Amino acid sequence: METSKRPKSSHCSGINCNNSRQFTPELSFFRFPKDVERCMRWVINCRRQDLLDKMKTDPITTTQQLYKSNVLCAEHFEEKQFMNAIQRKSLIPLAVPTLFKICNPPPPETSKRKSPLKRKLEVHDSAMKKKKKMSCDSEAGPSSSLPIVHGDPDETSESDASALKIEAMRKQIAALRSKVKARDKKIATLSDKIQSMEQTNQQKFIQSLPSSAQAFIESQLQASGRSKTGRRWSIAEKKLAITLYHSSPKTYKILRQ
Numbered sequence: 550m551e552t553s554k555r556p557k558s559s560h561c562s563g564i565n566c567n568n569s570r571q572f573t574p575e576l577s578f579f580r581f582p583k584d585v586e587r588c589m590r591w592v593i594n595c596r597r598q599d600l601l602d603k604m605k606t607d608p609i610t611t612t613q614q615l616y617k618s619n620v621l622c623a624e625h626f627e628e629k630q631f632m633n634a635i636q637r638k639s640l641i642p643l644a645v646p647t648l649f650k651i652c653n654p655p656p657p658e659t660s661k662r663k664s665p666l667k668r669k670l671e672v673h674d675s676a677m678k679k680k681k682k683m684s685c686d687s688e689a690g691p692s693s694s695l696p697i698v699h700g701d702p703d704e705t706s707e708s709d710a711s712a713l714k715i716e717a718m719r720k721q722i723a724a725l726r727s728k729v730k731a732r733d734k735k736i737a738t739l740s741d742k743i744q745s746m747e748q749t750n751q752q753k754f755i756q757s758l759p760s761s762a763q764a765f766i767e768s769q770l771q772a773s774g775r776s777k778t779g780r781r782w783s784i785a786e787k788k789l790a791i792t793l794y795h796s797s798p799k800t801y802k803i804l805r806q
């Protein structure tokens with residue numbers, strides 16, 4: 550019994566498929582997806598140029614129309630696309646149709662895909678075949694050369710996945726390296742700042758002292774770069790040291806350090 554929720558068409562929209570609810574009631578029929586992107590995959594795989602043209606012109610409206618009115622029969626889905634492969638009553642969430650009666654049907658949805666190079670070669674090969682076989686019995690004509698889109702979550706082959714991972718990791722390393730570089734620069738700038746601030750502080754401290762003490766400290770600082778035995782004092786400095794010692798031995802001892 551037809552319910553109001555059922556799509557208008559009871560005929561399968563698959564290319565070269567005559568199945569309908571009326572004549573093949575044993576088959577399940579599935580609405581086109583509501584999601585525009587997924588609907589586009591179905592349309593591409595269906596190889597229906599008319600539907601594809603509509604999708605390209607107005608994807609949102611066409612998706613809504615297809616969802617309301619069009620169906621595909623269970624014959625266009627591989628076993629693993631069903632929740633239950635025996636009953637074949639409902640599809641997995643991201644199911645994609647791949648089985649069509651055309652001269653170059655979409656490749657099956659297998660978990661172990663061929664290498665990307667092999668797939669590229671196959672696409673090239675099928676394009677060459679198409680040129681030779683323009684008399685192919687497809688209603689869709691030129692659309693039969695459309696590349697097939699796979700929507701299965703495990704569609705990406707292991708090599709594809711690891712190549713992507715490597716690329717992502719490389720990017721991460723480059724980003725981390727530039728971060729480290731920036732931090733090193735910051736550290737260098739900060740230590741320069743500290744050094745100049747320390748020098749300024751030292752100068753300020755010396756300037757705050759009486760001029761005799763300033764001269765003494767400056768001579769001491771200059772001497773600090775030389776070895777103990779290499780230190781030579783001017784007569785004025787020696788006099789100052791003696792004067793300091795006589796007036797306040799404590800100050801002399803402090804300054805000596």
Ligand SMILES: [Zn+2]
Nearest residue numbers: 561563566622
């Ligand atoms: Zn069908």
